Amino acid sequence: MPSHASFLLRRGLSSVLVIIGTVTLVFLILYWLPGDPAELVAGENATRESVARIRVLLGTDRPLWIQYLAYVGDLARGDLGTSFATQEPVSLRLWAQFPATLGLTLLASAVAIVAGIGFGILAAVNHGNWVDHAIQNVMLFLTSMPSFWLGILLILLFSVTLQWLPAIGSGSLAQLVLPVACLGLIAAGRLMRMVRDSVLDVLQEPFVTTLRAKGLPERLVLFRHVLRNALIPVITLFGIIVGELLSGTVVVESLFARQGIGRLLVDALSMKDIPVIQGAVLLASISYVLINLVVDLSYARIDPRLRVEG
């Protein structure tokens, strides 16, 4: 299918542009922020000479455009550079933290999808009765919660009072439950509202009445026809929510004393450790772009009408 291939090519190209744009923007912002990384690396007792020496060592003495070209050149060869603060390769520092963040984000997304879509449908088919009201109220409560506050409540209930789950650390599955619930439930609340509204809209459409008139069982009407139509806006929202989940890990990782890219980023920002910040932002933007690429491709799977035009 040539049209499908060209769609992929165009999406791929625009994704690369988005990533290059992000990296460039972050590079410029970091450069213009006040504060000399060499002074921070040199420490409190540094002499002017040692700061100058470190500046040469880090390469921050060169003009902006040369630094930028060198950075992009290294990037093209897959080299993320060396951390200013610890002198370790950035890729190593990222790799040490990334699995924990990835696990947290993916599981939180799974919770958001299962709970969001499940309760969304349940609320829609029970439109107007107590089940609908109960679900809506709980989800309103969850979406209104900042993650640090919901996290503290979860810890107080499940860790301190009931003593069922650990509050801190990363490594075991049990340690993932509370942070995943914290991130996932907040996102589930937003997805649920979208699913509910979307399913209700589709249920009003004439073709649903036709299907019911044909005598198709309600279960099939709902899952084979209504849901497929209702999912398009939900998937769009999901692409955005995954991005929010990624950024939400900054707070949740600190709260639950976990490893992760979020904490690495906060630490690197305070030290103006430009290569690490760049690496973390690059990783996040690639993840975000990839997820949205998958989202775009899945439209075509779900709705054949979108397949050819793209």
Added chain:
Amino acid sequence: MLHRRQLATLLAAPLLLPAGARAQPTSTPKPGGELSFGLDGAAVSSFVLDPHDSGFAPHNRVFRSIYDSLVVLLPDQNVGPWLATAWEISPDRRSYTFTLRRGVTFHDGTPFNAAAVKANLDRVADAQSRPLTALPDIGPYAGSEVLAEDRVRIDLHRPFEPLLRNLSKTTLGIISPAALAKHGAAIAQNPVGTGPFRFVSLVQGVEIVLERNPDYRWAPPTAAHEGPAYLQRLVFRNVPEEATRVAALQSRQVHAADGIPPQNIAALRSASGFRLVEKELLNLNYTLYLNLNKAPWDDEDVRRAFRLSLDLDALVRVVYLGTLPRAWAPVSPSIFASAEKELRGSWKPDLAEAIRILDAKGWRPGAGGIREKDGKRLTVSFADTQGNREKRLDVIQFARRQVARAGFDLSIDSQPNSTYRQKLASGDYDLSGASQFAPDPDVLARLHLPDQRVASSVAKTNDPEISRWLTEGQQEGDPEKRADLYNRTQRRLIEKTYAIPVYVLPYTIGITTQVNGLSIDSHGFPEFHGVWLNA
């Protein structure tokens, strides 16, 4: 010539008794087990376990278990023997000859000796590499000479009286020279010392695992016993969020946690199953520093009016719920030569007087009650980078309301560390705050002595008398005269309103009653050597 060796023995001897008495356990210590410690380690993602290169207090709390020092700080603020059993100071006070303890080995099996001491101090002094955090601790260090396997002489360019106390700091803990040669800068992730625990592993930003050093026989005289630690394993878990840290303690996921916030202190004291261990941290108290180079603080009367409009007693009581005392002197009360007693009650809040001064100075009330003069508003920008650590932003918020009554407009300028330091260096701020742990009042020189402070120093004091006293203080051999110099310095800092001390920080650890023998050393850092767990 003073026989320091005898003096050291004299000092140490009476101490062994109270230490032994303090250690009398209700039951016999039980070896073994793992202690999990919830560390208030902030949101850092890299642990720097290089004692010479970290001024970060949470990491220094870990160092004490891995690294020993040449001397130990005693409760009376003198120093006692540790890895050095005795020392002599030359009559010109520029040479210190240490006799070292024999039979001490590093965790990697290499011996601790005079060459190791020299290698450590030379490393700190090495100007070729990046300057290490511990550099000011050795002052005018000229070099070391190995006299024998167990004798080393440290030479100074000029007398430096803070040296002995500084040698008791974690920042001058002794690292294995073999490990330094092997790991280079990566020593920060592979620490090797002579301490009661040796390093096993770490997960960056999350946890540090240590295990018992079975060969340990050289605990300082302040310890309850000389031999190896009781605990088999010691795990520091970094829990930056205070609510989570307290929750982890309450649910017993950790045996102990430090940095207990005021709102939980009362609850933990009264809860069954938990205890609170606390001790004053030897500290340059958290202090507000006024940028003296810039209007309006270049005018002493306006500085005084600002302070008169502050009610620190009320502020500290409300923000910290009565869990810690307000500070009167720049250095905390237990430090040698603290002027806390002399300065107690040295000034009182007086809003009417503050208003009278500002009126007389031509600052007239303008829009919103904020004073103005020649079209300029009386604004004060507080530069900050630490967020609400130790509730310091709550302090500023509270102060903001107090000083507004006199017509000051106090605002908070929160910046990342890099920007913050840039602002301090360029002088683009009016007010900022800081604290610094230290066992000797010479720490004042790092802020108030212009040629010994860094460009990004929070203090901009440039007072000839203070400069003279601080310089003399580094060289004065007579303790009484020396104390007088620092006492005068502190009194002048307050008298001229160069700095406004806010509170005295007790280091606080919450523990479950399963934990026995946990102590805090004279600096205010936790000691795990004597800790054992109930079954």
